[in-house]
Amino acid sequence: MTRSGSFDVTETTVADIHDAMAAGRVTAEALVDRYLARIDAYDDELNAVLTLNDDARDRARQLDAAFDRDGLLGPLHGIPVLLKDNHDTHDMPTTAGSTALASSRPRRDAAVVDRLRAAGAVVIGKTNLQELSFGVDTISSLGGATRNAYDLDRRPSGSSGGTAAAIAANFATVGTGSDTCSSVRSPPAFNDLVGVRPTRGLVSRRGIVPLSGTQDTAGPIARTVADAARLLDVMVGYDPEDPVTALGASEIPADGYAASLDADALDGARIGVARQFFGLRDEESGSPPNAAAVTAVVEDAVAEMAAAGATVVDPVDVVDTDYLESARVLQYEFARDFDDYLATLGDAAPHDSLAEVYETGEIAPSIESRIEDADILDVDTGALDRNPAYLRRLQRREELRRATLSVLVEHDLDAVVYPPSRVPPVEIPHHQPFTELNCELSAHTGLPSLVVPAGFTDDGLPVGVELLGRAFAEADLLSLAYGFERATDHRRSPERFGPLDG
Numbered sequence: 001m002t003r004s005g006s007f008d009v010t011e012t013t014v015a016d017i018h019d020a021m022a023a024g025r026v027t028a029e030a031l032v033d034r035y036l037a038r039i040d041a042y043d044d045e046l047n048a049v050l051t052l053n054d055d056a057r058d059r060a061r062q063l064d065a066a067f068d069r070d071g072l073l074g075p076l077h078g079i080p081v082l083l084k085d086n087h088d089t090h091d092m093p094t095t096a097g098s099t100a101l102a103s104s105r106p107r108r109d110a111a112v113v114d115r116l117r118a119a120g121a122v123v124i125g126k127t128n129l130q131e132l133s134f135g136v137d138t139i140s141s142l143g144g145a146t147r148n149a150y151d152l153d154r155r156p157s158g159s160s161g162g163t164a165a166a167i168a169a170n171f172a173t174v175g176t177g178s179d180t181c182s183s184v185r186s187p188p189a190f191n192d193l194v195g196v197r198p199t200r201g202l203v204s205r206r207g208i209v210p211l212s213g214t215q216d217t218a219g220p221i222a223r224t225v226a227d228a229a230r231l232l233d234v235m236v237g238y239d240p241e242d243p244v245t246a247l248g249a250s251e252i253p254a255d256g257y258a259a260s261l262d263a264d265a266l267d268g269a270r271i272g273v274a275r276q277f278f279g280l281r282d283e284e285s286g287s288p289p290n291a292a293a294v295t296a297v298v299e300d301a302v303a304e305m306a307a308a309g310a311t312v313v314d315p316v317d318v319v320d321t322d323y324l325e326s327a328r329v330l331q332y333e334f335a336r337d338f339d340d341y342l343a344t345l346g347d348a349a350p351h352d353s354l355a356e357v358y359e360t361g362e363i364a365p366s367i368e369s370r371i372e373d374a375d376i377l378d379v380d381t382g383a384l385d386r387n388p389a390y391l392r393r394l395q396r397r398e399e400l401r402r403a404t405l406s407v408l409v410e411h412d413l414d415a416v417v418y419p420p421s422r423v424p425p426v427e428i429p430h431h432q433p434f435t436e437l438n439c440e441l442s443a444h445t446g447l448p449s450l451v452v453p454a455g456f457t458d459d460g461l462p463v464g465v466e467l468l469g470r471a472f473a474e475a476d477l478l479s480l481a482y483g484f485e486r487a488t489d490h491r492r493s494p495e496r497f498g499p500l501d502g
Contacts, residue, residue: 300455
């Protein structure tokens with residue numbers, strides 16, 4: 001029996017692939033070929049992939065030879081992965097979507113990329129993103145605009161929209177993103193996927209082009225909860241070059257996240273409904289009917305959680321949203337952390353600072369105006385340790401973290417639930433309104449959250465539901481999401497990107 005056979009990669013999972021490898025029905029090389037064929041056939045419409053890895057087939061052949069000798073070499077053996085193009089890779093450029101960084105070729109992989117390759121993954125390419133990760137549209141000077149896999153006239157959100165659209169369209173088995181505020185949550189929600197923002201300190205940030213060191217983290221993007229858990233298993237761990245990971249070193253489950261999944265986790269769980277994150281926030285950024293369409297889907301999802309055995313506590317007031325917004329530190333840290341990253345590249349860095357990148361005049365106009373409006377380049381980054389406004393914001397983050405944890409404890413909650421975005425994906429050329437995203441509760445407290453498919457609006461647009469829990473409670477959140485996924489099965493492949501003939 002040929003191992004390249006007729007294996008269909010559409011909606012396949014890591015477990016499906018490993019079962020097929022064991023049965024002799026597919027090889028890693030055949031998988032790479034099938035995904036590359038899909039990218040070739042479909043990405044002109046979606047515009048999600050920036051760079052393909054010329055070494056992917058050779059890597060797959062080596063893994064196939066190793067499989068013939070020894071079986072699976074790791075939990076992601078032969079699994080094709082797409083990386084957001086702000087993850088350093090020694091064998092491809094790392095551009096953050098900017099033409100000004102098109103020639104940047106780091107000498108070594110990011111920490112999470114090291115871990116993925118050690119687990120047997122095949123990096124087949126890198127995806128488009130909101131340039132420099134600064135915004136929620138997925139527009140870049142290098143890659144243009146990525147489209148939503150369920151409606152090509154709409155945004156995929158961002159900044160990890162390229163990975164989300166690509167995984168939704170089955171261009172790889174799993175993918176990675178990074179999240180400063182929304183980026184592994186709203187793009188998966190808009191593309192009917194699972195995304196996980198881990199607790200601060202669980203995943204190394206080394207080698208990921210930064211936006212805000214305090215808020216940044218990498219996270220999995222996948223079509224199923226089990227695959228997101230498998231990817232998280234590989235991504236987590238202590239890294240001496242990112243000391244914050246010492247916080248999470250002893251918090252990783254001994255058996256891992258995938259092995260801890262419990263399909264009955266909702267039965268007996270207590271879920272609080274954070275009503276303050278429902279409904280349109282600003283009528284200039286959306287319409288009440290659009291917000292109502294999202295709310296209706298999330299209301300149904302909460303009812304489905306209750307039907308699966310959860311006790312729903314409704315409502316739960318978590319934090320003051322204005323105070324939450326006032327804890328944002330990105331505008332203070334962006335230039336400092338970006339410049340520090342460029343310094344790590346040494347002679348490989350095409351520019352020495354964010355100011356130099358900005359002065360090239362090559363940044364996409366919408367991102368350029370965001371930099372100007374936020375006065376990013378006017379911050380005295382050398383004096384941040386003496387900047388009262390910045391230090392107050394850091395203090396507010398600690399206060400918000402304690403307040404949120406107190407709410408979870410006082411109500412005996414396993415998680416709080418809310419929509420990742422109050423409105424659906426907007427039509428291009430409009431910009432996705434940041435005001436209507438609910439990304440800040442997790443980003444400003446450092447607490448973990450994830451999104452899981454919740455259903456579709458009457459217009460056929462995906463809606464996700466976000467669950468936020470206690471520090472380092474990823475295993476619990478993943479199990480809750482797994483139980484919800486098993487009870488509802490809301491994942492639906494985008495019709496436009498079906499199986500290829502032959």
